[in-house]
Amino acid sequence: MGHSHHHSHQLSGRKLFISIVLNVTITLAQFIGGIISGSLALISDAVHNFSDVISLIISYVANLLTNKKKQTIHHTFGYKRAEIIAAFINSSSLIIIAVFLGIEAVKRLQNPPELESNLVIWLALLAIIANGISVLLLKNDAHHNLNMKAAYLHLISDMLTSVVVLIGGILMKYYQVYWLDGVLTIAISVYLLFMSWHIFKDSLQILMLFAPKNIKIEDIQEELIKIDKIRNIHHVHIWQLNDSDFHFEAHIEFKHDILLSEFDSICKEVEKILAEKFHIHHSYLQPEYDREDIKDFIIQD
Known part of the structure; x- marks a missing residue:
């Protein structure tokens, strides 16, 4: 079982590396092409692709750290949070990029230039x-952890935005509706915000040590x-250490000594x-008997 798990992560790393190479190629081609053609939508897609490159590199490094660096006396949890x-x-960068592109697109709409469609x-x-x-390449791995899911959503959102840019390019070629470039950029921005918010919120909640949403403490x-x-x-x-490790800590008062x-x-x-019942595999239990302390379920430290 352990060997199979390790092999799966090695495979994930290889797939991420291939995706990085592909996205570097796309980014360079679209950025240069966007400048030559004058298309903000194409440049915005290139910027989105560049964010993909950064996110994939971060995901790749995080994947290596998580699986190759073990717990030590100074890193008792290893690199499980990487x-x-x-x-x-990744999700934060997408939100920032989406806002920036939206602002630029609104400016572009006021004076749409002619483009090389x-x-x-x-x-x-x-x-x-x-x-x-x-x-x-990443579809199967996206089901298993939040990091791979973030990388996967980066890529699928970029593929869909490229479809939108393609449709826009065809319409601009045959109908000369150059204002469509700005409209498509705004649509891409809104889509990026929508796709990124869920991952941003989930990862922030884990980093803030919030209780997992799928576990009701009252039920425990x-x-x-x-x-x-x-x-x-x-x-x-x-709390959650990462998207699969749940930890539980409590004081237990006993009826008898x-x-x-x-x-x-x-x-x-x-x-x-x-x-x-709760898929929690790490617990820290402190026994108590007739101790004078606060017995509230959640203590305000």
Whole structure:
């Protein structure tokens, strides 16, 4: 099982590297083509592609760090947060780029220039093909962690924006509606904001140590109180280390002054409940008996 997991991450790294090479090619071609043709939509697609290159490099490095750097005496969690930080940086950069492009597009709409539409069409086609290959490479890995999902969404959003630029280029070629370039850029900006916000919010919540959205702490309390010897649980903390590791911490007050061996037995029961019903595989439990302290479920530190 362990060998298969490691091989999967090696494969992810290889796919990310191929995607980086493809996106560097697209970025250079579209940026130069955008300047020659005068198309802001093409330049905005190039900027989006450049953000893809940055995001893919960050994702690639994060992937290497997460899987090659193990826990040490100074890094007791290893680099498990690297991919979450990468997802946060990637989504943040997309939001900033989207706002910038939207502002530039509004300025462009006031005085739409004539464009070289043939170049726009061919470069948009190139971007669709290259991004399509990258999307297919990362599709399966995007289901398994937030970092790969962020990289995947970068690529699929860029492929779709290139489709929009292609359609715009065709319409500008045959109908000379050059104002469409600004409108398409605004549409791309709105789409980028929509696609990025979810990942930005999820990664920020993990970095802020918020409780996972899919776990109700009240349900955990209800289940653990069912254990006969437990009087209450309090001073509870629950957080995510990354998109798959959930951690739980609590003080457990017992009804009686139990032996250490009994506590160990109850710990196993608690761990089984947490793992089977809530997918929490890391727990930190502090035993208490007749201690004078605050028994609130959530303590205001």
